[in-house]
Amino acid sequence: MLAGGGLTAGSYVYAETRWFEVSRTTITLPGLPAPLRLLHLADLHSSLVVPTPLLIDAVDAGIAQKPDAVVLTGDYISSFRQFDEQGLRMVFRKLAKAAPTYAVMGNHDDVEDSTEYLRNMLADEGVRVLHNDSAVLSTKGLPAVELTGLGDLWNKTEFEPQQAFAARQNRRLPSIVLAHNPDTKDAIANEDWNLMLSGHTHGGQVLIPFVKPTWAPVEDKRFLSGLHTWEDRQLYITRGVGNHSGVRFRCRPEVSILNLKPGPYTNL
Numbered sequence: 001m002l003a004g005g006g007l008t009a010g011s012y013v014y015a016e017t018r019w020f021e022v023s024r025t026t027i028t029l030p031g032l033p034a035p036l037r038l039l040h041l042a043d044l045h046s047s048l049v050v051p052t053p054l055l056i057d058a059v060d061a062g063i064a065q066k067p068d069a070v071v072l073t074g075d076y077i078s079s080f081r082q083f084d085e086q087g088l089r090m091v092f093r094k095l096a097k098a099a100p101t102y103a104v105m106g107n108h109d110d111v112e113d114s115t116e117y118l119r120n121m122l123a124d125e126g127v128r129v130l131h132n133d134s135a136v137l138s139t140k141g142l143p144a145v146e147l148t149g150l151g152d153l154w155n156k157t158e159f160e161p162q163q164a165f166a167a168r169q170n171r172r173l174p175s176i177v178l179a180h181n182p183d184t185k186d187a188i189a190n191e192d193w194n195l196m197l198s199g200h201t202h203g204g205q206v207l208i209p210f211v212k213p214t215w216a217p218v219e220d221k222r223f224l225s226g227l228h229t230w231e232d233r234q235l236y237i238t239r240g241v242g243n244h245s246g247v248r249f250r251c252r253p254e255v256s257i258l259n260l261k262p263g264p265y266t267n268l
Contacts, residue, residue, distance in 0.1 A: 017243050018054055020253040022061050025227055027234060029194060031174045032262040033142045039067035039099070040256040042180070042199025043240025044091065045108070047078040050242035052087030058241045059091055062255045063098040068139045070095045072127070073199045074106025074152060074180030076118055078244065089125050096126030100137065103127050104149040105158070106180040106200065115151070115158060130178060132160040134167040145260075146173045148193065153181040165191050182237050183218050185230055195234045197258075201225065203239030206249045215244075225254075 029036075039062040044055055062070070072095070077083040095101045103122050111117035119129045128135060130149025137145050146168055151158035165188075168175070175193040177184075182198040201216045203225035216224050228235045239254035 016248040016250075016252055017049070018253075020058050020061070020241065020255055022065065022255045022257060024257045024259065025236065026259045026261060027195065027227060027236065028263045029145070029174045029260045030262075030264060031172070031194075032260055033144060034140055034262065036069070036139060036144050036260040037065070037067045038197075038258040038260065039063070039065065039070045039095075040073065040197055040236070040238050040258055041070070041095075041241055042073040042238050043075045043106070043202055043242050044088070045075055045078045045240075045242030045244065046083040046088050047242070048082060049245065050078075052084045052090070055087065055091050055241060056094070058253070058255050059094050062257070063094065065257045067099050067257065068144075069099050069137055070101040071147070071176075071178055071197055072101065072103040072122075073178050073197055073238070074104055075108045075199060075240070075242075076106070076122075078108055078242075080111040080117075085121070089121060092122055092125035092127050100139075101127045102135065102137070102147055102149065102178065103129050104178045104180060105129075105131065105152055105155070107152045107154045109152070110155070115155070130164075131158070132164040132167075134164060134169060136169055136173065143170060143173060145176050146170055147176050147178060149178040150184060150188075153179070153184045153187060159187075161188050161191065181218065182223050182235060183220055185233075185235060186220075189231065193233065195236065198235065198237045199240050201237055201239070202243060202248075203237075203251045203254070206247060206251065208249070225251075
């Protein structure tokens with residue numbers, strides 16, 4: 001009985017890694033001229049335990065929601081020794097063809113101590129990489145928001161927030177920060193921004209009742225997934241598409257649809 005129960009539990013934990021959720025979250029963004037729909041993906045972790053067909057299914061589910069733009073917040077691979085390059089290129093290409101797509105890098109995206117290889121791969125397939133840079137996202141004929149993308153917080157040689165915010169072009173627009181690690185908020189607390197989109201936590205990945213999450217590599221464990229307020233700003237952390245070690249428990253992978261709407265800011 002125990003062996004059978006263990007096998008059943010193990011099968012569920014494995015199956016959950018492929019049971020992704022298309023979540024829909026409405027976010028009020030002051031100063032937004034018109035509604036804006038974003039597809040937010042993170043933590044693809046292309047590897048043996050996160051095969052390309054799973055990534056393609058997640059991407060297709062997101063594209064089916066007809067986003068105005070796509071934002072990718074890092075960790076496209078788990079290890080430079082083991083990922084499907086052609087599969088990842090297909091993923092990036094599909095997204096860029098569906099809508100304007102913007103990306104930042106994560107802590108796993110180093111290849112030989114630099115993220116340049118992955119940055120070039122993304123750019124080759126039509127994705128705009130905001131590596132400590134900013135860009136105005138225009139849609140429906142209007143400049144909608146300004147995106148500011150940061151290098152990963154843990155990558156001390158590539159994390160340059162001053163450079164990124166100095167590159168902003170229109171400070172009258174709402175500001176959305178793309179940063180892999182939600183702990184980045186503390187490092188940019190003195191900058192001007194409204195909403196930060198992140199991944200990195202996998203939502204905790206393994207959530208056992210009454211036990212603090214141990215798979216969440218962040219200092220501030222208040223913010224592991226979903227929409228939150230922090231010092232009169234907003235954070236959205238997606239649980240991510242992939243995983244480490246081929247397991248998830250009570251923490252399904254996520255394809256995040258963010259419906260941004262104009263209006264006055266109110267606390268959640």
